[in-house]
Amino acid sequence: xxxxxxxxxxxxxxxxxxxxxxxxxxxxxxxxxxxxxxxxxxxxxxxxxxxxxxxxxxxxxxxxxxxxxxxxxxxxxxxxxxxxxxxxxxxxxxxxxxxxxxxxxxxxxxxxxxxxxxxxxxxxxxxxxxxxxxxxxxxxxxxxxxxxxxxxxxxxxxxxxxxxxxxxxxxxxxxxxxxxxxxxxxxxxxxxxxxxxxxxxxxxxxxxxxxxxxxxxxxxxxxxxxxxxxxxxxxxxxxxxxxxxxxxxxxxxxxxxxxxxxxxxxxxxxxxxxxxxxxxxxxxxxxxxxxxxxxxxxxxxxxxxxxxxxxxxxxxxxxxxxxxxxxxxxxxxxxxxxxxxxxxxxxxxxxxxxxxxxxxxxxxxx
Numbered sequence: 001x002x003x004x005x006x007x008x009x010x011x012x013x014x015x016x017x018x019x020x021x022x023x024x025x026x027x028x029x030x031x032x033x034x035x036x037x038x039x040x041x042x043x044x045x046x047x048x049x050x051x052x053x054x055x056x057x058x059x060x061x062x063x064x065x066x067x068x069x070x071x072x073x074x075x076x077x078x079x080x081x082x083x084x085x086x087x088x089x090x091x092x093x094x095x096x097x098x099x100x101x102x103x104x105x106x107x108x109x110x111x112x113x114x115x116x117x118x119x120x121x122x123x124x125x126x127x128x129x130x131x132x133x134x135x136x137x138x139x140x141x142x143x144x145x146x147x148x149x150x151x152x153x154x155x156x157x158x159x160x161x162x163x164x165x166x167x168x169x170x171x172x173x174x175x176x177x178x179x180x181x182x183x184x185x186x187x188x189x190x191x192x193x194x195x196x197x198x199x200x201x202x203x204x205x206x207x208x209x210x211x212x213x214x215x216x217x218x219x220x221x222x223x224x225x226x227x228x229x230x231x232x233x234x235x236x237x238x239x240x241x242x243x244x245x246x247x248x249x250x251x252x253x254x255x256x257x258x259x260x261x262x263x264x265x266x267x268x269x270x271x272x273x274x275x276x277x278x279x280x281x282x283x284x285x286x287x288x289x290x291x292x293x294x295x296x297x298x299x300x301x302x303x304x305x306x307x308x309x310x311x312x313x314x315x316x317x318x319x320x321x322x323x324x325x326x327x328x329x330x331x332x333x334x335x336x337x338x339x340x341x342x343x344x345x346x347x348x349x350x351x352x353x354x355x356x357x358x359x360x361x362x363x364x365x366x
Contacts, residue, residue: 008220034239038174045131047075051095058106073135164332175240176331180324183229190225191270196283222267229263250330254340261347262323268354275361294320
């Protein structure tokens with residue numbers, strides 16, 4: 001029995017690795033995502049354009065504008081000479097924020113009062129706008145403290161320490177998540193196309209009349225996906241350490257053990273999709289129908305805690321949610337075995353359920 005399973009595993013690996021197009025699909029997307037994803041999928045606010053409508057033109061407003069221009073969030077300052085220009089710039093997304101200084105801004109500051117500033121945000125880029133607004137508020141606060149002669153004696157000092165990411169480098173957030181994200185995609189693609197490819201090529205019936213049982217066929221389809229996905233996860237791990245210099249803090253044993261459970265859970269989903277699809281095109285549609293909700297409900301783009309309660313419950317059946325926590329925790333903060341286990345046991349439950357579902361689907365739709 002073991003010899004038969006090993007033979008099928010070798011055959012599946014040969015299909016994946018000896019075909020030039022299959023090798024390209026397995027290697028090139030991983031490398032491209034490793035090179036492009038951390039730089040493209042960033043939530044940092046940099047190199048934006050700040051719009052300024054200075055109706056005051058006093059010394060204080062000019063000094064404050066100069067401070068705005070030095071902020072990393074703004075690489076360009078666009079000056080307006082009327083409300084019409086400001087409105088047009090915001091409508092055309094030429095500026096992220098538009099600041100308006102009233103005519104009495106400098107006079108009120110000189111008199112010791114607090115003048116108001118109007119800031120217009122582009123609601124179409126609400127997240128970036130709110131972050132950039134925070135930068136402006138910090139600059140204004142520092143400026144006002146200096147003008148009033150505030151000292152350490154009358155201004156409370158807040159010392160901020162960023163644990164697990166001291167410099168708030170966005171690569172430190174994105175790279176560990178890529179381990180979960182890319183293995184998710186590759187595992188589903190390999191497994192979901194396996195049975196559908198056999199049906200399309202007319203070799204599926206030959207498997208059914210062979211001495212292999214349905215369980216043995218499923219195992220033979222699953223193991224190559226696990227091997228390839230672990231290899232791709234290792235590429236991302238090495239790229240994070242040596243290419244992006246994100247230090248790996250935790251245990252490789254814990255990471256790879258949880259990765260295996262995670263991939264097995266995904267294998268169940270992939271085989272279930274593959275079992276009910278007659279063609280590879282249908283399998284591709286099934287993959288992407290699963291991947292997009294899985295990414296959105298994983299906490300990768302937005303925290304799970306921000307979602308409605310009923311949606312948070314649904315996320316428990318998403319393997320990507322649990323392994324994303326493990327990958328970032330082990331990578332960045334040396335997550336302990338007990339904490340890894342608390343996030344890994346749901347993966348084990350999902351794996352048992354999805355493999356059972358795949359076995360049922362395999363028998364029903366063969």
